[in-house]
Amino acid sequence: MKLEELGLPEKLVSSCLKRGISELYPPQADCVEKGLLEGKNLLISIPTASGKTLVAEMAMHRHVANRGKCLYVVPLKALASEKFEEFSGKGPKTGIATGDYDKKDEYLGRNDIIIATSEKVDSLLRNNAAWMGSITCLVVDEAHLIDSEDRGATLEMVITKLRHRNKDLQIIGLTATIGNPRALASWLDADLVTSDWRPVELKEGVFCRDTLYFGEEIKTIETPKKNDDENLCIDCVNDGGQCLVFVNSRRNAEGCAKRMASALKLDEPELEKLSVELEKAAETDMGRILAACVKKGAAFHHAGMKRDQREIVERGFRQGSIRVISSTPTLAAGLNLPARRVVIRDYLRFKGGEGMAPIPVREYRQMAGRAGRPHLDPYGEAVLIAKGPEAANGLYEEFISAPAEDVTSRLDDERVLTGQILSLISTGFVKTEEELPEFLNETFYVHMNKSTAYIGRIVEDAVALLEEAGMITRTGEYLSSTDYGHLVSRLYITPQTAEIITGALRERSGRETGAAPKEFSELGFLQVLCTTPDMYTLYIKKSDMDVLERFYFENEAELWREISFDSMEEGFRALKTAMLVNDWISEAGEDLICSRYGIGPGDIYNTVEGMNWLLHASSRLSSMMIPEFGDPVRETAIRVQHGIKRELLPLIRLKGIGRVRARRLFNNNIMAPEDLEKAGFDRVAAIVGKKIAQQIMKQAAGEGSADAKRRTRPENEYISDKEDEVPVNGRDDPSRPSLFSFGGGPE
Structure with a gap:
């Protein structure tokens, strides 16, 4: 099926042609045949790299051409940024929303496509953003996360609210790993599109001693190193490929990267540039270790890194300079970083009350799905490492041949549901206690359980709790939120x-x-x-x-x-x-x-x-x-916003002054804005630089009111003076009482 034959907007078609895409993949063609461009709801359960994103773009561009508005929901801020870059510049105005949770962000309504996390969408609904009523197409990326303990209930309520409000809404669910897709499709009133087709063949197998077993196919590799993961990566890199190694802790990710760097020992100009970039951004030993690893061709990736560090690593890998990344499962959750070979080294993870337990099959499939770079690799390999022949057979049965787990609703979490009930009352989605169960009948939870008895009890308890707390009131049969309850709902706290x-x-x-x-x-x-x-x-x-x-x-x-x-x-x-x-x-x-x-x-x-x-x-x-x-x-x-002692509060009010510059000024006896004029421009410039000195001297002189022009960063933004960030007094502040060192957070 040719793209040019589908009547799609010219800018989308031309952008695809520039990337060498002129014909749809078979699963994409199936979506078109099932009514994608006619507004039909679809749940698309196909492998990673099979073109799910383009399917969503085709539908969204069709809606925009018909004066519609589209909402693309993602689970992670990093994924939102990736999709924003991917969708921008193709015609429709594209916006991104991941920030403060008590804002209507009405400016977003000027866009044709809005990308947001499920939590942000929920907060926009709670704050009655008017443009939400104009959404005609909802795309839910990583739809299987409706099963997530952390965000599943929020995602489920977002979908339910939008379907309840926008009756003609087209819903497109995207997922690669789900055991019961028909159940989820049934809830969404969606046609199901499933396929095993991939643009790059995926070989799933087990490595034992010196041999790779891909079913009938057997491959022997050289084992110059004592660690299996090193040998698998060296073999792949020597053949022109890149590797992802998934491990179960941050410590293991960093340790693996150090070993890989030592084994690869690459010396290339692009790696040197990336290493220098990381070294400049490094403010901790971890950052300096990362820079040293990247210089030799390896890196690690986990949630303990700063955003700019992760972005540099991802860019270096996409460009082909970094050959190996060792990562915790964060990298498998949607980010587009395919590799020739994916090594799942750690398939056991510590679970409270159980000890070391196997990871879910769904998670294995997310990792394995990263294998195979379209247009670069003839095939992709997903490899589990076995300690012996008997273990190898078990891994085949437990992961490779096993079906993915079913998704279930997480709406039975009483704490989460109480907050959602408050939001339903506060925003007027429901007006009486009788309407609450009627609304919840539209949820995936009731669709799956066919019974409202348990959730009915939670509703009764939640309404009683909210009434006792003074967040809602009854007037006859009607429920309404108080000012207190309305504020709590808008603030997006429980x-x-x-x-x-x-x-x-x-x-x-x-x-x-x-x-x-x-x-x-x-x-x-x-x-x-x-x-x-x-x-x-x-x-x-x-x-x-x-x-x-x-x-x-x-x-x-x-x-x-x-x-x-x-x-x-x-x-x-x-x-x-x-x-x-x-x-x-x-x-x-x-x-x-x-x-x-x-x-x-x-x-x-x-x-x-x-x-x-x-x-x-x-x-x-x-x-x-x-x-x-x-x-x-x-x-x-x-x-807390600026990371400062109380004595720096007067200086931090000046636009352009953060924790480091404020401390420098204070240590030079410039303790408040009025001290700047006394110190004189030359002295201030010597401390903070000429440009910043000019800016703050004007504020202090009243040429621009410091209060009026005061920096208003988002409340949840991490603050630092990037150009001169150094901890106060070197590494520590000796004036503070002695504190102690800890064993650490999650590994």
């Missing part, structure tokens, strides 16, 4: 989190007991925020306990929560996370924090990002409910 925050501030204020107000403690408030269900907390190890207990008893007067024996693990996880944020606002450097807590720079970013959002929510809640704590909460929010 009702439980809101109650923990407001409860702690009320208790501190003495309002409910009539006692005298207690002093606000930043450390104590950070600890409270880390106990909320919306805050990701650091893992703890046995080796952490002495440090945590010592800190707990030394700072007991400042802390707001006791740690009980019954919830000791949760309590100490919250405390450890609060300690990290406390270090951050004490201006400890990244290298020190990473070393102290056994984490990566990306973990600092994620922790600070999560805390920024909770502090933003706390500021809004305190202004409404406990205004006497409004100022200290806002001050804490600014400190």
